[in-house]
Amino acid sequence: MKYAIFVVLALLLAAIAVANPFILEPAGFLAFVKRAAPLVILAAGQYFVIVSGEFDLSVGSLVTVEVVVAARLIDGNEAATWPVLALLIALGLLVGLVNGVVTALLRVPSFITTLGMMLILSGAVFLWTGGAPRGALSQSFRVFGRDTLWAVLITLAVGAAAVLLTRATYGRTLIATGDNERAAALSGVRVARARILAFVISGLAAAIAGIMLGGFAGVSAQVGQGLEFSAITAVVLGGVALGGGRGSVVAAMGGALTLEAMFTLLNLYGISGALEYTVQGVIIVAAVAAGAVQLPRLFITPRKGDAHAS
Amino acid sequence: MSEKVGGRLSLGFRPAQVVFLALLAVVAIGAIVGGGEFLTLETVVGIQQRSAALGIVAVGQTLAILAGSLDLSVAVLISLTSLVAAEIMQTGDVAGGIAAALAVSAVVGLVNGVVITKLKVHAFIATLGMTLVIKGVLDHLYDGPAGRVPDSFQHLGYDRIGPIPVSAMLWACVALACWFVLTRTRMGYQVYAVGGDVEVARLSGVRTDRVVIVTHVLCSLCAGIAGLLLASRLGAGAPTVGTDGGYDLESIAAVVLGGTALAGGKGGVGGTVGGVLLLAVLDSLFNLLEVDSFFKDVVRGVVIVAAVVIYVRRRKS
Numbered sequence: 001m002k003y004a005i006f007v008v009l010a011l012l013l014a015a016i017a018v019a020n021p022f023i024l025e026p027a028g029f030l031a032f033v034k035r036a037a038p039l040v041i042l043a044a045g046q047y048f049v050i051v052s053g054e055f056d057l058s059v060g061s062l063v064t065v066e067v068v069v070a071a072r073l074i075d076g077n078e079a080a081t082w083p084v085l086a087l088l089i090a091l092g093l094l095v096g097l098v099n100g101v102v103t104a105l106l107r108v109p110s111f112i113t114t115l116g117m118m119l120i121l122s123g124a125v126f127l128w129t130g131g132a133p134r135g136a137l138s139q140s141f142r143v144f145g146r147d148t149l150w151a152v153l154i155t156l157a158v159g160a161a162a163v164l165l166t167r168a169t170y171g172r173t174l175i176a177t178g179d180n181e182r183a184a185a186l187s188g189v190r191v192a193r194a195r196i197l198a199f200v201i202s203g204l205a206a207a208i209a210g211i212m213l214g215g216f217a218g219v220s221a222q223v224g225q226g227l228e229f230s231a232i233t234a235v236v237l238g239g240v241a242l243g244g245g246r247g248s249v250v251a252a253m254g255g256a257l258t259l260e261a262m263f264t265l266l267n268l269y270g271i272s273g274a275l276e277y278t279v280q281g282v283i284i285v286a287a288v289a290a291g292a293v294q295l296p297r298l299f300i301t302p303r304k305g306d307a308h309a310s
Numbered sequence: 311m312s313e314k315v316g317g318r319l320s321l322g323f324r325p326a327q328v329v330f331l332a333l334l335a336v337v338a339i340g341a342i343v344g345g346g347e348f349l350t351l352e353t354v355v356g357i358q359q360r361s362a363a364l365g366i367v368a369v370g371q372t373l374a375i376l377a378g379s380l381d382l383s384v385a386v387l388i389s390l391t392s393l394v395a396a397e398i399m400q401t402g403d404v405a406g407g408i409a410a411a412l413a414v415s416a417v418v419g420l421v422n423g424v425v426i427t428k429l430k431v432h433a434f435i436a437t438l439g440m441t442l443v444i445k446g447v448l449d450h451l452y453d454g455p456a457g458r459v460p461d462s463f464q465h466l467g468y469d470r471i472g473p474i475p476v477s478a479m480l481w482a483c484v485a486l487a488c489w490f491v492l493t494r495t496r497m498g499y500q501v502y503a504v505g506g507d508v509e510v511a512r513l514s515g516v517r518t519d520r521v522v523i524v525t526h527v528l529c530s531l532c533a534g535i536a537g538l539l540l541a542s543r544l545g546a547g548a549p550t551v552g553t554d555g556g557y558d559l560e561s562i563a564a565v566v567l568g569g570t571a572l573a574g575g576k577g578g579v580g581g582t583v584g585g586v587l588l589l590a591v592l593d594s595l596f597n598l599l600e601v602d603s604f605f606k607d608v609v610r611g612v613v614i615v616a617a618v619v620i621y622v623r624r625r626k627s
Contacts, residue, residue, distance in 0.1 A: 055434075057559075108618045109572040115559055116615035123607025131604070229438055242432040278446025285439035289429035 005238050005254040008287075012261040019268045027148075034151040036260035038063075038209040038216065041155060042231040043238070043256035044162040044249055045205025048198040050235050053178035053244025054103060054110035056199065058117035059206040059231055062095055063224030065125045066210025068133045071219040075135035085141070089207050095121065096203020100196030110199075118228070126221070133219045145215025158208060162249045165201070171249075174198060178244020233284055234259045239291055325569020325621045326581035332617075333588045340595045351473055353594055361590035362477035363388075363536045365583065367557050368564040369485045370532025372582045375565050376492070377525040378505040378574030379426060379433040383440040384533040384561060387418055388552030390444050391537030396457025396547030404463050411541075412534050418444070419530025423523030441558070452549040459545050467543035477539055484532060489579040491528075501525055505574025533557075563614045564589060569621055588613075 013023065022028035033040075042059055049056040066088050073087070074080045099117055103110040126132075144150050165171055176184040177194050185191045213223055232242075238255030240247025262283065266276045340348040347353075367384050374381045391411040399407035418440065425436040469476045492498035503511040504521045512518045533552075540551050552558075562572075568585030570577025589610065596606050 102615060102619070106619045107622045108615055109566075111572055112563070112566050112618050113615055115563060116611040118559075119607045119611030119614070123604045123609075123611065127602055127604035127608065233435070233438065236432070236435055242434055274449030274451075275446050277442045277449065281439040281442030281446065284442070285425060285429075285431055285436055288431045288435050288439075289425065 002239065002248055003251055003254070004291075005251050005258055009254055009258045009261060012258060012265055016261060016265050016268060023264075030148050030152055032260070032264065033155060033257075034145075034148045034216070035264075036257050037151045037155040038145070038213045039227070039230055039234060039260060040253045040256040041158045041205050041209045041212070042227060043234040043252045044158055045202035045209075046231040046235050047162070047238075047240060047247070047249045047252035048165075048174060048201045049110070050232070050240055050242060050252075051178045051244055051247055051249075052174050052195050052198045053181065054195065054198070055114060055232065055242075056099065056202045057111065057114040057228045058095065058099060058121060059202060059209075060224040060227035060229075061118045061121040062092065062203065062206040063210040063213060063227055064221065065121045065224075066091065066207055067214040067219055067223045068125050068129060068221070070141060070211070070214055071133055071135040071137055072129055073135070074138050074141060076138060078138045078140055081138045081140045085211065088211060089204065092203040092205075092207025092210070093200055094203070095206075096200035097196065099203065100199030103199065104192040104195040114228075133221055135219075137214055137219060141211070142215035145212035145217070147215075151212060151216070154208065154212065158205070159250075159253055162253070166249045170194070170197070175245055178246075180245070230259065231256070237284065237287055325624065326578060326584060328620060328624070329568050329581055329584035329588055329617070333584055333591060336588065336591050336595060340591065340598065344595070344598045348595070348598055353598075354473060355470060355475060357587070357590045357594050358475050358478035360593065361586045362475065362481045363539050363555070364557060364560060364564060364589070365481040365586040366484050366532050366536040366539065368561040368568075368582050368586050369481075369488050369579055370529035371561040372565050372568070372570055372577070372579055373488060373492070373501065373525040373532075374433075374529040375562070375570055375572060376505045376574055376577060377501045377522050378508065379522055379526065380437070380562060380572075381422065381526065381529050381533075382434065382437040382558050383418065383422065383444065384529070384536075385552035385556065385558035386441050386444040386448065387415055387530060387533040388537040388540060388555070388557055389448055389547075389549050390418075390552075391415055391534040392541040392544070392551055393448070393452065393456055393547030393549060395538050395541045396459050398457075399460055399463060399541075400458045402460065404460060407459075407463075408538060411538050412531060415530040415534030415537070416527050419527035420523065422530065423526035426526070427519035427522050445553075448549040455544065455546040455548045457541075457547045459541055463542050464545060465542075467539060477543075480535070480539065484535060485579050485583050488528070488532075492579060497521070497524065502575055505576075507575070560589075563610075567614055567617050569617075 017024050023032055046056055046059065069091065070084055070088055073084045095117065099110070099113055102108050102113045144154060173184065173189045174194050176189055177191050181191055210224065217223055234256035235252040236242060236255070237258055238247065238251035238253070240252050262280065263276070266279055367388070371381060371384065391414055394414050395407040395411040398410050422437055422440055425431050426433050466476055466480070492501060500511065500516045500521045503514065503516055504518050508518050536557070537552070541547050544551065564585040565582050566572055567588060568577065568581030568583070570581060592609070592613065593606065
């Protein structure tokens with residue numbers, strides 16, 4: 001049940017293969033993974049925030065900021081690539097840290113913190129560039145998102161790191177925090193620190209996703225638009241409960257792959273363009289509804305602090 | 311716990327007072343910095359015009375948030391209702407256009423509410439899904455503005471009586487109606503009860519599902535009214551008028567700026583009106599100072615977060 005999303009993913013991939021067998025070949029499958037990579041990484045980061053009971057709405061604009069900043073600072077200069085990469089990672093960590101501190105220490109609801117951050121980030125970066133992205137990325141920068149091998153390796157590395165983190169003590173304390181903050185605090189979890197770290201991880205994930213999207217999709221002011229909603233949707237599709245305390249990071253990343261497979265499938269069967277959104281909306285709500293209605297029946301023990309499935 | 315007992319009467323009003331104090335402060339700054347330029351009839355009317363549509367949506371959003379829910383689908387619903395109204399009014403049937411727009415919004419709100427309560431889908435996902443559904447339909451059917459609104463209907467958007475635009479009066483009526491429902495009716499008390507603690511409300515005999523569904527219908531109706539207002543301003547319906555205005559997140563921000571707790575159960579319509587006015591006054595102050603529009607976004611983000619920091623401090627003390 002925990003990994004039900006992978007059954008859905010397998011079914012979707014099979015449906016894609018019927019129309020386009022190329023996806024069954026290694027090259028085709030890896031190309032699919034490459035396309036999905038930024039969303040998978042964002043979902044992994046968003047998982048930590050959501051399982052701790054919060055939201056991160058700022059990742060979409062953070063991705064845009066990363067790409068726009070990279071283009072302006074590198075401006076086609078190969079030598080600038082590595083220093084700028086380091087700066088971008090630091091920027092992601094910093095944004096996550098601010099989100100985490102404002103949410104966990106100043107006790108602002110994360111919906112508002114990250115909504116404010118979203119306005120601040122997109123306002124600040126275009127204030128800096130004068131309204132439109134400027135400059136260009138270097139070839140050595142673009143290789144991370146454009147080259148299939150790099151993209152797949154980075155995704156695997158991020159996935160492995162995320163799994164290790166959830167298996168470590170930190171992952172368990174984070175789930176405890178999201179499940180019942182007070183109980184976790186009383187049993188000695190440093191709740192605020194756990195949450196801040198979750199936001200930092202999400203910021204880091206957004207930085208990595210931004211670097212890859214810059215290579216894959218190029219520089220534009222819309223590159224990160226709506227990604228926060230896609231990432232949250234992917235995590236929820238993976239069976240992670242909004243409100244926190246339940247779900248696995250592997251399933252969250254599976255949710256991202258499923259979402260990408262759904263886009264591919266809809267394109268293949270000609271429901272392209274506009275109505276794609278409609279189908280997507282119906283499927284997402286239906287999938288979450290199916291999960292919410294079934295879960296209480298399967299797990300007889302009611303879970304305290306879970307307001308959504310009780 | 312003490313903040314919950316009777317907190318609504320004493321402490322709960324404070325954030326609303328804070329936002330009006332901030333509003334006064336900004337107006338004072340505007341008067342000092344801009345001198346006679348800021349407090350002209352033109353600016354005052356402009357502030358009301360600009361804030362009316364957001365204000366109506368935000369009042370509806372207040373109901374949903376007070377009940378512990380939220381609605382991300384208001385922006386696309388505004389676009390949808392503007393088109394429905396304009397398409398029908400093109401045939402000359404103004405009343406029919408209004409009725410159809412409101413009926414569509416009521417249905418959307420009903421679906422949102424039912425999906426959230428009966429299918430137990432988190433409001434965030436349910437209304438995000440509704441957003442995608444409506445967006446798909448809009449993109450499929452329309453490439454640009456469509457329909458036409460007769461001149462008689464455009465009075466709603468542009469006329470004013472003295473210094474007060476008709477659109478601001480409409481906003482005031484909607485706000486008063488919601489204020490009345492929240493503070494003077496059984497339904498209103500039930501909204502606060504459900505938003506405070508669903509389980510306690512249910513055990514006290516409140517039909518919690520029905521309350522949430524009704525707030526979503528009312529919230530969507532407000533979005534529908536805002537869609538009508540924007541259609542009358544544009545003279546037509548437009549498939550992106552709602553999303554371009556950012557009415558989804560902006561309305562939630564205005565509600566929270568007005569001191570309503572995002573978790574539900576605490577706050578009210580008065581604060582929301584103050585929050586919307588504060589955003590609009592800040593906006594015209596920036597226009598007066600010729601501030602870069604991207605800088606405005608930065609300040610708006612800081613103001614929203616800072617306001618909530620202050621409210622949280624006050625609730626704790």
